[in-house]
Amino acid sequence: MGSNAIVGQSGGPTAVINASLAGVFEACKMRGAKHVYGMLHGVEGLLDRKYIDLNNKLGSSLEIELLKRTPSSYLGSCRYKLPHYMKDEAVYEKLFAILKELDIGYFFYIGGNDSMDTILKLADYGRQIGSDIRFMGVPKTIDNDLMVTDHTPGYGSAAKYIGSVMKEIIRDATVYGTKYVTIVEIMGRNAGWLTAAAALAKGEDCEGVDMICVPEIPFDVDQFIGRVETMQKENASVVIAVSEGVKLADGRYVCELADDVHAVDAFGHKALTGTARYLANQIARSLDTKTRAIELSTLQRCASHIGSRTDITEAYQVGGAAAKAAFEGRSGEMVALKRISNDPYQCTTELHDVHRVANLEKKVPLSWISKDQTGMTSEFLTYARPLIQAEITPVYIDGLPRHIYTK
Amino acid sequence: MGSNAIVGQSGGPTAVINASLAGVFEACKMRGAKHVYGMLHGVEGLLDRKYIDLNNKLGSSLEIELLKRTPSSYLGSCRYKLPHYMKDEAVYEKLFAILKELDIGYFFYIGGNDSMDTILKLADYGRQIGSDIRFMGVPKTIDNDLMVTDHTPGYGSAAKYIGSVMKEIIRDATVYGTKYVTIVEIMGRNAGWLTAAAALAKGEDCEGVDMICVPEIPFDVDQFIGRVETMQKENASVVIAVSEGVKLADGRYVCELADDVHAVDAFGHKALTGTARYLANQIARSLDTKTRAIELSTLQRCASHIGSRTDITEAYQVGGAAAKAAFEGRSGEMVALKRISNDPYQCTTELHDVHRVANLEKKVPLSWISKDQTGMTSEFLTYARPLIQAEITPVYIDGLPRHIYTK
Secondary structure, three states: OOOEEEEEEOOOOOOOHHHHHHHHHHHHHHOOOOOEEEEOOHHHHHHOOOEEEHHHOOOOHHHHHHHHOOOOOOOOOOOOOOOOOOOOHHHHHHHHHHHHHOOEEEEEEEEOHHHHHHHHHHHHHHHHHOOOOEEEEEEOOOOOOOOOOOOOOOHHHHHHHHHHHHHHHHHHHOOOOOOEEEEEEEOOOOOOHHHHHHHHHOEOOEOOOOEEEOOOOOEOHHHHHHHHHHHHHHOOEEEEEEEOOOEEOOOOEHHHHOOOOOOEOOOOOEOOOOHHHHHHHHHHHHOOOEEEEEEOHHHHOOOHHHOEHHHHHHHHHHHHHHHHHHHOOOOOEEEEEEEEEEOOEEEEEEEEEHHHOOOOOOOOOHHHEOOOOOOEOHHHHHHHHHHHOOEOOOOEEOOEEOOOOOO | OOOEEEEEEOOOOOOOHHHHHHHHHHHHHHOOOOOEEEEOOHHHHHHOOOEEEHHHOOOOHHHHHHHHOOOOOOOOOOOOOOOOOOOOHHHHHHHHHHHHHOOEEEEEEEEOHHHHHHHHHHHHHHHHOOOOOEEEEEEOOOOOOOOOOOOOOOHHHHHHHHHHHHHHHHHHHOOOOOOEEEEEEEOOOOOOHHHHHHHHHOEOOEOOOOEEEOOOOOEOHHHHHHHHHHHHHHOOEEEEEEEOOOEEOOOOEHHHHOOOOOOEOOOOOEOOOOHHHHHHHHHHHHOOOEEEEEEOHHHHOOOHHHOEHHHHHHHHHHHHHHHHHHHOOOOOEEEEEEEEEEOOEEEEEEEEEHHHOOOOOOOOOHHHEOOOOOOEOHHHHHHHHHHHOOEOOOOEEOOEEOOOOOO
8 A cells, every 4th residue: 555645636727726635635644644746737747757745845834724725726737638548558557657656545636527537547447457546536616517516616716706796797887877788708618507606696785687698598699689678678787697608509609609719628628708799799789788798717717815715615625535535445436515404504525436427517407597597596596605605815915815836 | 155065976987986985975074064965977967967865875884884895886977078168058057057956065076087077177167157166076097097196096906906816817827837828908098007017916926927018018919929929938828918908009909900899988989808809819820829818807997805905095085185175165176196105105195286187198107117018117016016005805795795785
């Protein structure tokens, strides 16, 4: 049994993925791991023997606290897809040789459904060759689209950001009292969880967004324009939250109707951008109103300055739970969050076979979308509201939030 | 002498314009104003007799604190340009009749250089007809482009936001270790103050932005692409801050090179948008790199959730100073901020004839731009750093910053 641990981060960044790294690191140290290594840029970097010894980097409790408040992936990330070992065993032989060199007993990968594919393949291969290395998945994604877990670390902070800036955008958009359609584009390729979070803005002090368009509902451009026209008869300012991934009934993304170039990544995902701009242009051509398209872009996934304390705490917890499980002999599993109750909000962790997570997507239940398909029901709000509760104060140095960074 | 005061907000919103409103309101009450009215949507709304009695709206100190933390213009805004009274005296006769009906002795207008044009014209006209109403300007603009004042309330909070999100964007952009050019578009039509604030991101914990492009320096697209190519030989991730208003040597805005529609407002200003997208597309066509365009859009002017306490305090102070001056008999002036020292940072207020402010723009001194024209000097940092210091904690209710809002 190897006496060291190694941890990697993979897929898109979040505001709290480093809190999970902190959780893995501290729990492994506490359980007696001699060294805790960090892969640089995930498995892809590890294949090039790029890693660091975290013992040398995270020496003080202040550094751990800064790590929790630092957005994006401290170790760097990758979008690398392991080949199947039946097709290319050499990659596996190389990886396991490197793990042996480093005397690794515990392997952690923090990521989403694509990253869980890596844990799945490594655990399966390891089992086949009789390796005793334990492979554990730690959930992470702003998209909230992982199976078996109540929600994913990263979602709460992104939802808190989206709710907060939506309130600000709505206040800004009403300022002239003139006709204005503001379309805010929010991340979410096939699942509308993030866009749905715009519903959180509504309250005693905010009229809320006027329409929410998620990928779960087929999108009709003409119907959309008609709805905006009707809404604007009531209110001069109309604010709409739209997923980057809204699709027509025929399956094409709305953003594909614009003439932008759309690259494709290693997992075959098209780059989606320009949905809001396309729709704002269509509105401007059809209706007598000014329009504005706002893309929240990477700001929504890296806004650690307004992170949810609930989210950061849970991100840290799932890291620790993964380490506990690995040291207790588990492998090929992912830590999931299990909600115990809403009032008071209570959540614990449990383990699930990574085969039930990898490459699958959890969408917003259709029953949580309002009948007219333009908003969210109270069930969604009851689900999402606890996840954005409480704040983690940034460490402000000289006016700006402090991060941890080593070149 | 009228016994009431009236206050309006005009021009683009900021994160702290309502702190100035709070300052005017409280100082007028303290000095014995019977009613403090608020124009709805500025002078344009007042001409339609749209106003409210603020005494009925801002009764408690909690409401005042929430007002200070609420972005955008609580009273609504306008972009209305008064005609010259030689051309259209009827507008003035109507306005002064309304002010007489309301028994107004003190008139305050919170805004930028266009709004100061309103104070200028009203004060000049009032003087001519022998009115004893006192007209005072209260400075406000994220653009920081007003003459005579060291800086403008609104700038510090926008600069703090830009510095903070730039750090987050930089962390996010480096995550894959792959070639990536991120171009962030920042507001600023003719003055680069806001874009320059991106320079604040650099520090012990952040490598900073790689290039800053302000409108004060003529822009050359080919030279720009060449510089990016050179920079990317050093670092895979290149992050650039660019003003929406960068112009070619021949005076055309860079965004006009794209094929978007550009509307023109009442002051003849073209709507500028698409600069970053245009440049990102040019880079993608010329260089072997991924690109991303991010527009900070209205997020940068309404981000009260990360406001600068220095800024909010000063915004409140200039409101109070304007009331003091008006009650002491001054008229046709604007309150300006005068910096006493940098270390420790000390700032006081003074009064200036509004003729020295209206319709003029203060640009970034060329000596504060680095010799290679891609960054800011330490003089700029010394100037800007004090303005982003300290925080004003949002009042978080149920996970989101609380605002004040009455339909």
